[in-house]
Amino acid sequence: MKKRNMLCIKRKESLDVGHLILYNPYKNILSNFMELATKKEAKDFDPVAKVYHGLLSAPPEIREYYEALLGVTSYYQASKGGRGRYIEKKLASSFEFCSLDVKLSQIPFWLTYPAIHRKKGIFTLQGLSASEKKSIRRFHWDWIGEKDEETDLGSVIKNEKVMVLMEIKNRVDSGGTAARREIWTSQKFGVILDHLIEDKKIYRKHEEGEVKDFTFAEMLLHFDIHHLEMYIGILFDITDSPASIDADKRNGFYSSSKEGFNYLLSKMRDSKKFDIIDVDDEKLQVEVRHRLSGITIKCGALYGDEVTEKLFRQRTPVSDLLLLRYDDIWLSQLIAISERANLLKYGKNYTIIFRNLLIKDWNVRKLYDEFITSEGSEEALNNLVEYIIKKHSEIFPSELCSPSTEKDEYLADVIQFLGAVEA
Template sequence: MRLRKLLICTEPRNEIEAGLKRMYIKRVQEMFKKTLNMESIFNIFDEVFHGLSQASVVSENLYSFYESLLTITSYYQHSQAGRGNLVAKLLEELGTSDKMEFEFALMKLPQWLGQNIKFEESVLTKQKFDIVNKSNDTLAFCELKMKVYSGCTAGRVELMEKFNKFTKLIIGNQSFRNCIKSAGIRNVFLIGGILFDIQGEPATSQKDEDWSICYNGLLKGKDDIIKTLKDKNIQHKIDEEKLPEKAFLIEFVIDGIKVSIIAVYGNEVIKSLFVGRQKYDIEHFKKQLEEMLYDDLWLAQIITVSERAVLDQNFKKNKNLNNYVISILKNNDILSEVKKFQSNRDNKTLEEVTDRVIEMIKQCDKNLLDISPTPAEIIIKMSGENYNIRDYVADIIQFLSCKVVVNVLQLEIFANDRK
């Protein structure tokens, strides 16, 4: 069994982690709440449409898993608050700028530049960019991919299509150009950036080209932009000298505004984004990012999907609305064991507590361990990891060693019992 890296059980080291911890706690609490009862978000029409009714015909076990999967992931995917905060804050620290914003809607550009005009809404103006940065007389729009395979061909085509639409907009829309020029902007960069290769090292053009199916999407997008420039009779330069940190550069000037469209990799992404005002390189970013990667959310989703399915199976097979989470929360003796791990978080204590908890659960619900394998065991074993019921219970114990999670879940159980 593994000691998981759970931020909800860790003292945050800085403001970024403190904010992230608050968001993780909220999400873990809400997901674990859904393991405590079989209250469904699906009506009869949903059950037919999503195939739940058919799943129950095929197998009740399949239904239990599929219903749990839909319920947990439905909540999680709709809970979007703060998703970009971590990477955004880390990126902001890599350099200095006049202004920087993330997930930026192009329609907001006039207000962002301190102007009172409004763009006419169109396909070309209704775009969003991952990052926009203003530095002196330069405006940089950046679309980021974390790794060379992120989004694959479609992702690269979509990225370059945004740049193509921007190109059409700045060429054909005088008011858009006036907005940029009135803000003192003379240079615009459109940056397609890829940070890491498949091994997590700084990406290079060669590593990207090795994933030819993705790289081809980038080249197709480049050709589309060149076609747009030719169709509009715009003089332009193309630099296709392949360097480790650059695939190509397209430059043109329109109404005194120099536009540079560039596909870059690794550290060159940061260098281009901050337009010469970079403070730290990509290795610094990688180190900061790795220190803030936690197991909370991916593992909580797997565990809660599994526990909700176990709850459903136990009820249908044994008429007992119980699972491992409920068994622990409703038994003070078992909770006392969990608290022993809470005060001494090491592998030896976790193993000892897990074995005692399993034995105590057997006494409370002798049929629970017969519901095997749990969905979590099946899913995690697919990764090649040796994962059994002891590992599963150990993971649940680690989540329930977080006091604020347990407090909320106990209140939820109390409310359920009163219904």
């Protein structure tokens, strides 16, 4: 028997934010896998789909397995499950002054209530308390601008009076040529630059019966921000090692970034609104001073560990973002496929048999509770499986067990899957 490393069997209240951003979507996915494993009606293919996917022409000896494979994997591939924003949420959860989804229109709220903004970004509006939601509704700043824009991450380093805005790319080959270029030009950095060049009033503050309008630069100075940094942060290369500029040149969209960077640099120069302090057009880095406000602005591309260094002012290996490695998804998906195949073929499986056994044997319930209470400890798992094999082995037919796995090992995996769902 193998003790699996299951996140969803752990007590939710004991988890830190970094684990919670995986726990909630994992729990939902596992619950749906369990539905597929125990209910035939959880997935049905219409006649056209059966023909298209080859269900009617699959050999009889593998037909149920193939249908189970299609049903379970199609659900998982269609499920977002928090995958799209995992890296951004992991970064935002790592440092208390970092926040997610920083919109230009919401920057005053972020700077006023950083903890609420961060919490909302990680857990959505549903994760906020009633008083926190009220703070959003009653916030006294209006957005009166026209070109709003959102950046993946932002951090404020108060002792340096710096705001950092960052657009994240997971790998050097993420996105495409146009998407990479547009970060610098028509979107993200380009929009922010337009607000600095145009210097129009885009915020309105209501306070004690008075109303005052602010430009983007004036708003930053109002919150004692004197330095603005904007970066595209690329985390990994195609081998999942920390990204580098050389890897971006070989396998990514460096040339598109350079086009966008050159456009941004030309726009700064042509506007006559900035003094150029420093330029490195190979590393795609520029530093300027906004003449009207005196705010310094850095803009550029970052790779690998440079991302955390600029975002948090400490160089943390980006590889640490991948350290949370759990068995929930791969194990539960494989068990769900096997169990659903048996459900379709025999009308039962180990999961259903075990659930019925829980009703009939108090000792099984007691040992199962000890297993869950211990957060899936190896000792508790062994005690439970050994008791079942000793007392009830005959109700778990060998034909319902994966042919490449011993009965006790397969049963242990089924129990760990179920425990992760029910804990």
